[in-house]
Amino acid sequence: PETIGRTRDLHALLEKAADALAPEPPGRARSPLAYDGAARKVVLFGGDGLDRVRGDTWVYDCASRRWEQRFPEPSPAPRAGHILAWLPQTKKIVMAGGYDRRRLPQDVWVYDVATNAWKPLLCTPAAEGKAASGPRADERGIQVGGVGDDDVLMCLGPGNPGLVVWACRVDAGAPDASAEKVTRSAPGEYTFNPTVEPAEWEKAANPDREQAMRFLKGLAPNRWTAMKFARYAPGATNRWGTTAYDTARHQFLFWGGGHATSKENDVAHFSVRGSCWTIGYRPDDPIERVYASQPTPLSFAGRPHVPVHAYKAYCFDPPSRMMLYLDRAYDPGGRLWLVEACAGLRHKGVMYSVMEPTPAGAVCLSSEGLFRFDARERRWVQLPWEGPRPQRMWCDGHSVCYDSRRDCLWVTTEKEIYRYDFATGRASVSVPEKPKALGQFLFWGEEAYIPEADLVLIMKLFRRPDGRVGNAVWNPQDGRFYWTNLTFVEDGREVAMKEGALSWHDAIAYDPALRIVLLNNSSARKVWALRFDRETAGMEEMKD
Known part of the structure; x- marks a missing residue:
């Protein structure tokens, strides 16, 4: 963990170096601009980078139409959502308030464009509760205010009841005694989003490959057995989507969330051979509301935001060894998203697209046709389809399952x-002939083909005629559905599962090298492993 942490710190230093050499400000939100009428320059400070807030100072020269990054020391602490305005009497730029994902002290600074110097004037402690001695800003709030002709800074803030207007006469030559308490930073500093800190999972991981492999080799047949690990992936338990499985590295790749659930775009890795969760990167947290009508843009770091939900619109691609989300690609080895989109895929969004890995390349069945990913060209290619086809694919309940024996x-x-x-x-x-016990759908969107058994194992649990709850399989040879006697075991004890215990938030996968079935039971923050044996699975045809 210490080595990984140092590597991440080095990566942050490299990012700062790249930012210091940038010809214009990197992307950000909630970073106001102020025009210096005397110098005829525009000033920018900080902003919300979604995975961090920034603390850089930029000046745009209106005459030459060029940006210049400046490095005044000291600089204000990184922030976003602050007030930035021109003081007509003092002829300086004033900055007040802001946030950095925590409640920042609402300090006031002035910036002199000519001398390239920031100067603190006031520090008001971060307000908690109803009582306040100055403006308040929450962890993602934006300050609304401005400056009058008399250099009076005004800020509109929440009160009890209604709104409160705060006013402060700015005198750059008479700083308040509290100004000594302001937080000073080096120019260009970052404050990273504290919602998900990868180092916390790395320190807790404690991977033990030998122990994990002994566990897998010792799995009793036909028992879903809970794997032990120190800490589950961050985020909510109602992600409403699948989990990709990286067969090359034997790991789950868990991405997704959306409205009414986790909105961060982190990719969580679960190593089957290490029995531990780790996080790919510090995630971007979108400011805008995540809902069905929202487009799915990229973050400022070039990473896709989670759409309404991920559903079945991402999977692993064996030839490229990458995870694909529609036309975007994630490299699990480098733990980064590729900058360029992968062209060729036509679709109408995540609700009408289902993706599935195959040895020759991941496929996506959308309302526009069947497409396969060409790893060498890094583009999608439409495949011919002769014969009947579903009128549409739907995110909840419809399935695409690859059969390796029949290559279909x-x-x-x-x-x-x-x-x-x-x-x-x-x-x-x-x-x-559809048994009534199956309910609305046939495979319910999550299933795994087990080649040595030549069966499709359906993840969802169904209620048997005797009242017990269990898994069912579908036999491609005769097209019939069968009950199984699979059980769930945790810490050596059988677990009585409920009928709805595995649903839209969970995912199943088969590892051909390990010859086991794995289940990311995110709704319960568990991972289960199964060694399926057809001869002793107690298969019994499902009949009404």
């Missing part, structure tokens, strides 16, 4: 099972 896809909806053969590009459809 099984695409399921509420009633139909489509078979698509890669060798011929032809598809056929069948309507199986």
